[in-house]
Amino acid sequence: MHLxxxxxxxxxxxxxESLLQYESPAPFTRRxxxxxxxxxxxxxxxxxGSPDREIxxxxxxxxxxxxCTLCFQF
Numbered sequence: 001m002h003l004x005x006x007x008x009x010x011x012x013x014x015x016x017e018s019l020l021q022y023e024s025p026a027p028f029t030r031r032x033x034x035x036x037x038x039x040x041x042x043x044x045x046x047x048x049g050s051p052d053r054e055i056x057x058x059x060x061x062x063x064x065x066x067x068c069t070l071c072f073q074f
């Protein structure tokens with residue numbers, strides 16, 4: 001499983017606990033997210049959305065085999 005798949009699944013299911021502990025269970029985390037400031041904006045955006053509103057993945061592709069263009073609407 002790629003990291004983007006893991007993140008997509010956790011965000012869409014609002015699995016906040018797993019997302020807060022992203023460095024442990026997520027595969028290949030250190031290579032994809034070398035420092036926390038690369039991941040924390042996702043948590044801020046997720047937290048700013050309404051809990052009553054459905055989360056949607058607006059754009060979800062892999063380009064050139066490694067570039068993830070995952071985009072959410074909260």
